[in-house]
Amino acid sequence: MPPTTDRKSLQGALVGFCNPLLDISATGTEALLEKYGLDADSQILAEEKHKGIYDDLINSYNPDFLVGGAGQNTLRGAQRLLPSNSTIFFGAVGKDENAQRLKDAATRDGLRVQYMETPDVKTGVCAVCVTGHKRSLCTDLLAANTYDVSHVKQAENWKIIEDAKFYYVTGYFFTVSPETIETVAKHSLEAKKTFIINLSAPFVPEFYTENVRKTIPYVDILFGNESEAKAFSKSFGFETDNIEKIAHLIAHMPKHDTSRPRVVIITQGADSTIVATQNSDDIQTFPTNPIPSEEIADTNGAGDAFSAGFLSQFVLGRSFVDSIEAGNWLAGKVIREVGPTYPEQDLVFEPTGKLTPSVKSISA
Known part of the structure; x- marks a missing residue:
C-alpha cells in the first residue's frame, strides 16, 4: 500500500502522552544492582530506597545523559520517518535545565512538545543500568507525575487533540493521569479516530489493573512485549502464559466501537512478533531479523523504536505488514x-x- 502524499493532512496527526524524563545511562555492575535491590532486566518506579542511585551513577559510573521517556522516544522516532510537523507530545516537566535539554533534543528530531511546566518540581529522571545486553530502569517521575487533565483541556491544547487523527498513550502514563487518558480516549471514540496504547512495563497491568481495564474498550491497537503480556494475563485472570492465547484474549475483550476490530501486537525481542485481531481466531506470527550479538550496543529503547517504526508507516496509510516491518x-x-x-x-x-507472517488458528 503506497503512503499518503498529502503532507498537510498529516500535520499534528499523531499525538502522544507519556512521562518526559532525562535518562542517566551507564554500564553498571551486579554490585550496584544488588545495592539497590534491582533486577538486571526490569522497569520500576523509584522508592525511597532507590533515590541514591542517581548520584551513584553520576559520581562513579561516567554516565551518558540521554533523552528519555518511552512515549517521547517513540514519537521522536516516528517523526524521523514522517513529514515535518506530524507529531506532538504531551507531558510534564520542571522549569529547569533538564527540561530545556529534553525540549532541545525533541526539537532536533522535529518533535513538537507541549509540556506542562511545574516550576517547583524538578524534571523527572530515569537511572538506566546496563549489564551485558540487559538494562534495569529505575524512574523517579518528579515533575512528570504532576501532569493534570486541565492542561490538555486548555483551548490551544484541545485544538491539537481535535486536529489529531491518532493518539498514542504509554502504560507509564496510567500512573500519572488516568483522567487525561479517559478524556482523550472518549474524544477518539466519538470522532472515530485511532486510539493506541502500549503496556510499557509489567507493573502497569499488575498494579494499575482497573485503570487499564477501564481504558481497554477504547483501544484500537495495543502494543506489549511478552513479559507485559504475561503480567496482563495474570492480572486479568486469563490463566495462561501462552503469548498467542494472551494476545487473542486481549484482542477479544469488550470494545466500544465494534466496527473496527482491535489489533494486539506482542513483541518478543529477537523472537517472532505475535499479532491477534478481534473477531478472528487467526494468529499471525511475524519473523524478525536477529542482530548479531557483537553489533548490539544497548537494548534500551528497542521497544519504543518498534512502536515508532510501526506508527510512522501506519499514520502514512501503509498496511499492518509494512508497519510491522x-x-x-x-x-x-x-x-x-x-x-x-x-x-x-x-x-x-x-x-x-x-x-x-505464518498464520494459524488459536483453536488449533
Missing part, C-alpha cells in the same frame, strides 16, 4: 546505538514486500 527495521537500528538513540543520518524506510 518498519518497526523491526527501526528497532534494529536503535539497538546498535547507546541508549534510546536514533542514528544521526537520515532515516528512510522502504518496505521490501517480502515479510510474510
Whole structure:
C-alpha cells in the first residue's frame, strides 16, 4: 500500500502522552544492582530506597545523559520517518535545565512538545543500568507525575487533540493521569479516530489493573512485549502464559466501537512478533531479523523504536505488514546505538514486500 502524499493532512496527526524524563545511562555492575535491590532486566518506579542511585551513577559510573521517556522516544522516532510537523507530545516537566535539554533534543528530531511546566518540581529522571545486553530502569517521575487533565483541556491544547487523527498513550502514563487518558480516549471514540496504547512495563497491568481495564474498550491497537503480556494475563485472570492465547484474549475483550476490530501486537525481542485481531481466531506470527550479538550496543529503547517504526508507516496509510516491518527495521537500528538513540543520518524506510507472517488458528 503506497503512503499518503498529502503532507498537510498529516500535520499534528499523531499525538502522544507519556512521562518526559532525562535518562542517566551507564554500564553498571551486579554490585550496584544488588545495592539497590534491582533486577538486571526490569522497569520500576523509584522508592525511597532507590533515590541514591542517581548520584551513584553520576559520581562513579561516567554516565551518558540521554533523552528519555518511552512515549517521547517513540514519537521522536516516528517523526524521523514522517513529514515535518506530524507529531506532538504531551507531558510534564520542571522549569529547569533538564527540561530545556529534553525540549532541545525533541526539537532536533522535529518533535513538537507541549509540556506542562511545574516550576517547583524538578524534571523527572530515569537511572538506566546496563549489564551485558540487559538494562534495569529505575524512574523517579518528579515533575512528570504532576501532569493534570486541565492542561490538555486548555483551548490551544484541545485544538491539537481535535486536529489529531491518532493518539498514542504509554502504560507509564496510567500512573500519572488516568483522567487525561479517559478524556482523550472518549474524544477518539466519538470522532472515530485511532486510539493506541502500549503496556510499557509489567507493573502497569499488575498494579494499575482497573485503570487499564477501564481504558481497554477504547483501544484500537495495543502494543506489549511478552513479559507485559504475561503480567496482563495474570492480572486479568486469563490463566495462561501462552503469548498467542494472551494476545487473542486481549484482542477479544469488550470494545466500544465494534466496527473496527482491535489489533494486539506482542513483541518478543529477537523472537517472532505475535499479532491477534478481534473477531478472528487467526494468529499471525511475524519473523524478525536477529542482530548479531557483537553489533548490539544497548537494548534500551528497542521497544519504543518498534512502536515508532510501526506508527510512522501506519499514520502514512501503509498496511499492518509494512508497519510491522518498519518497526523491526527501526528497532534494529536503535539497538546498535547507546541508549534510546536514533542514528544521526537520515532515516528512510522502504518496505521490501517480502515479510510474510505464518498464520494459524488459536483453536488449533
